Amino acid sequence: MDDLIGEFLAETGESLDVIDAELVRFEANPSDRAILDNVFRLLHTIKGTCGFLALTRLEAVAHAGETLLGRFRDGTRAPDSHAVTLVLEALDRIKLILRGMETGGAEPQGDDRDLIARLEALAEGRIAAPPPPPPTPQPIRAAEPEPACLDAKPEADGEWRYDADLGRPLRPGEVSLAELEAAFLATPGPQDIDDADEAGEGALLTAPASGAPPVHAAPAAAGPRGAATIRVSVDVLEGLMTTVSELVLARNQMQQLVHVSDDGALKGPLQRLTSVTAELQDGVMKARLQPVGDAWRKLPRIVRDACQDLGKQIRLVQEGEDTELDRQVLELIRDPLTHMIRNACDHGIERPEVRRAAGKPGTGTIRLSACHEGGAIVLTLADDGAGLDARRIRDKVLEKGLATPEELAGMSEAQVQRFIFAPGFSTAAAVTSLSGRGVGMDVVRTNIEQIGGAIDLTSAPGAGTVFTIRIPLTLAIISALIVEAGGARFATPQLSVRELVRVGPQAAVKIETLNGAHLIRLRDRLLPVVALSAALHPDAPAPIPSSGYVVVLEAAGRRIGLMVDDVIDTVEIVVKPLSGLLRQTGVFAGxxxxxxxxxxxxxDPNGLAQACAIAGEGDGEAQAETARASAAVTQGPPLQRLLLVRAGGPAPKAVPVSLITRLEELDASAIECIDARHVAQYRGQLLPLAHAAGPGAFRTDGRQPVLVFTEDGRSAGVAVDAILDVVEEAFDLELGSHRPGVIGSAIIQGQATDLLDIAWFMQRAWDAAPPRSASVRASRPAVLLVDADAFSRRMLAPLLAAAGYELTIASGLHEARDAARMGARYDVLVGDPGALAKLAAEGLFADVPRLGVADGASGILDGFVAIMPPGDRGGLIAALDQAARAA
Amino acid sequence: MAAPTIEYVSVRIGDQVFGVAVSDIREVFAPHAITPVPRAPEGIAGLLNLRGRIVTMIDARSRLGLAARAAAAPAMALGLEDGPDLYGVLVDTVGEVLRLDPAAADAAPGHLDARWRPLIRGVHRLDGQLLAILDVRALIGRRGALAA
Structure with a gap:
């Protein structure tokens, strides 16, 4: 029985977390039947199991909660906030009892009559009846078929049936223990819980239940449990891990022996042993990974309760819940996160009236997101609240003597803000029930630093605060590129590797030097390069090798090239944390x-970038992050990046860099002329080509520079005589060229320069093979999606494409401007309302209908067809269809 | 004899014999294939794989300011745990285990080298030689860190 209880506790704990989160969703979305069904099913399962295990207290509370939920389901009771709060209260009571069971092994003593009475009163819509006699725990006896339920009167009469097994009257809507047991006995064993669940539910719910219509069709919605998963205790996993490590060692010794003895017969089995060991190691590590969302499940409930307590309106947005991390790390960040969410509710988000007075929507938003970045897991917690009060922080710093006025005066705003992480620091003027219990951000910081992580913040007055938590990989498994430098091997997290470039006297790319700094020309820009061995041994600088590989890393938003002697392999590695003494090196992640x-x-690519002093301005970058996270519309730079090329004649011609997919140099001999059309083998496909100076201008020997463009999943290349330069310039385009292939001209670098009409050239290149969707194109409305937020784009783009729109994506205002300047035509503009309004203000696409998509917004805004929340997919497409028809 | 004794394992580092409390160490092993760690603090010899766990190796000679061991010279290591971290202290040889009465030890002499002073807990007068009691936790630099 103990095992059963243990399993029950584990399972119930999980179910309750799900219910918590689901109920909060349900309250916001009372029409969503699926959520309610799921909640009902989970609570019902808990209740059923309680009955089976003779947990009377739990069962009574679960039952009363379930009855109320049943009223939501049959529509006799509206799920208003009062009712939901009461159900949540019941869940809290269940959790309390469960905790008691965990420590005591049995249900703790306690009285739930008051709670149950209130639940029942709400369910019945009547005043609470005098509490029934306290239930007496009683073990389950063998089931005797009892006709109790057959001749029982409906509860509406106000009479309660008496159950002999329980020794007390049945509560409204309750079925007798005998029936319950019969239902459980009649169902298959626990290996198929869902079946048991449904059968049990059917039997229970068709029993007369307080005059309410019986509920049929137990929802078969997919719950968190599936046949594909089983529960394994952490101890077992840890034990496995140790065993696997021992196995690895044994394998290594064997390898050594075989190597020495040179016995050919052993080699086969050893190889097999090696691969099996590696697989096993890999599998065990993966078994420890959990989605970060598991640590977030309680958060919607916390935010909801905070809203109720504080009279605030707060929306919690979660992104990247699927990001996996080691369960150990997950456990360790759970509490700090909870604390920070509470802080954001309590101190960050203002009261609705304050927000409205400040011109913000009454509902505040807390955005929690997770992603892998540079081999670390980055959690971002952004609120659009009041931001940190720098003056109060300064006052407090002085009051607590954490710094002198002189020191403070010399500090930047960001440095002052970081004082909230100082021990004993808390700015809350009043201690509330939620946060501010003396433990503050310093505890959060300590917790995070204990696992080798880091926390930072940026805050802008009135715009909100963004906390960034970077957690190292510690025990995670990552894919890594193994490189060699100075005779030693190193692993580089594959996540931050953008590409590999072979450099050397014979290679296409050479290392160039500018006042001692090394650079390579990578397509359209210069990339700073450091030799890995020089970065690792700053006191013994070795000359940069003349040939090798440059690993292009992207770390914290910047790119650096890391020169290594050789690239060996790509492997999945198990990250082991460094001991305390070695963490300070800053250049290793493990x-x-x-x-x-x-x-x-x-x-550690980030650490390396900093160690090499290629670091940009940290604060500036963090500010940019704030801007991004608070979803402010970034003002596109008025500057445009242009690629200057030579094609037919000495005058340069220009192409906006944002349109180019990549620059290539193809071997002239690889370009074939088939039926007067030029094509080249490119990445396993045929790339149709057109030359910017006419078909006769293709090179016949040497290397042919080609600009590759991709549209609608198809690529085409535009060949030019030479690639000259990339310039960044603000320019006025004079449209109205009558020459084919030229859109217009502009003064660039003091020289009249033609802008190439890329669309025209692509069409020419494609003419060889008629466009895949030529006929469809004509009828499909063209949509331009403008959104600086990659997440929105990722979400909206498939939706629009699936709805049959001809989609063009602009990841920012400048791309949209490019499109306008290139003469693109669209039927509808969709995206960030701010960006769209800006385009209209600039006179671009002014006559095209605009449909804004913004979180938490819906309604009408001047100049827009509609503003829709991104979650309302159906509404979005409907609005789009309407706008497209009108266009 | 009822006097409480402590078990020390004797290790040789350079020309000096030291005693290390057996209770401080987890195991003695022969180190192999130490991977050096660039930019590591002084005295860290590198990392090695001990049955699937990574051990941070500390070079006792470097910590004590002694001349570095010849590259090919054999060495032994004392393994000790500090929280989740495993450390190995590289010594030249490991000798016998001695039972000594801590009360019989002399205090470390005051004119000891500044690098030695925080690491030596006392000196035992043995037949023909002095046995310095080495605090390996201080040697790996964790005792100080914990106190701070």
Whole structure:
């Protein structure tokens, strides 16, 4: 029975977390039947199991909660906030009892009559009846078929049936223990819980239940439990991990022996042992990964309760819940996150009236997101609240003597803000029930630093605060590129590797030097390069090798090239944390054990970038992040990046860089002329080509520079004589060229320059093979999606494409401006209302209907067809269809 | 004899014999394939793989300001745990285990090298030689860190 109770506790705990989150969703979306069904099913399962295990207290509370939920389901009771609060209260009571069971092994003593009475009163819509006699715990006896339920009168009469097993009258809507047990006995064993659930539900719910119409059709909605998963205790996983490590060692020794003895017969089995060991190791590590969303499940409930307590309106947006991390890390960030969410509710988001007075929507938004970045997991918690009060922080710093006035005066705003992480610092003027219990952000910081993580913040008055938590990989498994430099091997997290470039005297790319700094020309720009061995041994600088590979890394928003001697392999590695003494090196994210048993260091691209002093301005970048996170419309730079090329004649011609997919140099001999059309083998496909100076201008030998463009999933290349330069310039385009292939001209770098009409050239290149969707194109309305937020784009783009729109995506205002300047025509503009309004203000696409998509917004805004929340997919497409028809 | 004794394992580092409390160490092992760590603080020899766990190796000679061991010279290591981290202290040789009465030890002499002073807990007078009691936790630099 103990095992059963243990399993019950584990399962119920999970179910309750799900219910919490679901109920909050349900309250916001009372029409969503699926959510309610799911909640009902979960609570019902808990109740059923309680009955089976003779947990009378739990069962009574679960039952009363379920009855109320049943009223939501049959529509006799509206799920208003009062009712939902009461159900949540019942869940809290269940959790309390469960906690008691965890420690005591049995249901703790306690009285739930008051709560149950209130639940029942609400369910029945009547005043609470005098509480029934306290239930006496009683073990389940063998089931005797009892006709109790057959001749029972409906509860509406106000009479309660007496149940002999329980020794008390049945509560409204309750079925007798005998029936319950019969239902459970009649169902298959626990290996198929869903079946048991449905059968049990059917039997229970068709029993006369307080005059309410019986509820049929137990929802078969997919719950969190599935046949594909089983529960394994953490101890078992840890034990497995240790065993696997021992196995690896044994394998390594074996390898050594075989190597020495040179016995050919052993090699086959050893190889197999090696691969099986590696797979096993991999599998065990993966078994420890959990989606970060598991640590977030309680948060919607916390935010909801905070809203109720504080009289605020707060929306919690969660992104990247699927990001996986080691369960150990997950456990360790759970509490800090909860604390920070509470802080954001309590101190960050203002009261609705204050927000409205400040010109903000009454509902505040807390955005929690997770992603992998540079081999770390980055959690971002952004609120659009009041921001940190720098003056109060300064006062407090002085009051607590954390810094002198002189020191403070010399500090930047960001440095002052970071004082909230100082021990004992708390700015809340009043201690509330939610946060501000003396433990503040310093505890959060300590918790995060204990696992080798880092926390930082940026805050702008009135615009909100963004906390960024970077958690190292610690025990996670990552894919890594193994490189060699100065005779040692290092692992580079694959996540931050953008590309590999071979450099050397014979290679296409050479290392160039500018006042001692090394650079390579990578397509359209210069990339700073550091030799890995020089970065690792700053006191013993070695000359940069003349040939090798440059690993292009993207770390915290910047790119650097890391020169290595050789690139060995790409492998999945198990990240082992560094000991305390080594964490301070700053350039390593951990170490790993390779297949041969040797230890190699894992590079930390961010740390390396900083160590090499290629770092940009940290604060400036963080500010940019604030701007991005608070979803402010970034003002596109008036400057445009243009690629200057030579094509037919000495005068340069220009192409906006944003349109170009990539620059290539193709071997002239690889370009074939088929039926007067030029094509080249490119990445396993035929790339149709057109030359900007006419078909006769293709090179016949050497290398042919080609600009590759991609539209609608198809690529075409425009060949030019030479690629000259990339310039960044604000220019006025004079439209109205009558020459084909030229849109217009502008003064660029003091020289009249033609802008090439890329669309025209692409069409020419494609003419060889008629466009895949030529006929469809004509009839499909064209939509331009403008949104600086990559997440929105990712979400909206498939939706629009699936709805049959001809979609063009602009990831920012400048791309949209490019499109306008290139003479693109669209039937509808969709996206960030701010960006669309700005375009209209600039006179671009002024006559095209605009449909704004914004979180938490819906309604009408001047100049827009409509403003829709991104979640309302059906509404969005409907509005779009309407706008497209009108256009 | 009822006097409380402590078990020390004797290790040789350079020309000096030290005693290390057996209770401080987890195991003694022969180190192999140490991976050096660039930019590591002084005294850290590198990392090695001990049955699937990564051990941070500390070079006792470097910590004590002694000349570095010849590259090919054999060495032994004392393994110790500090929270989740495993450390290995590289020594030249490991000798026998001695039972000594801590009360019989002399205090470390005051004119000891500044690098030695925080690491030596006392000196035992043995037949023909002095046995310095080495605090390996201080040697790996964690005792100080914990106190701070």
């Amino acid at each position: 170490a790993t054990i390779m297949g041969d048993g040797s230890v190699i260091m894992i590079l």
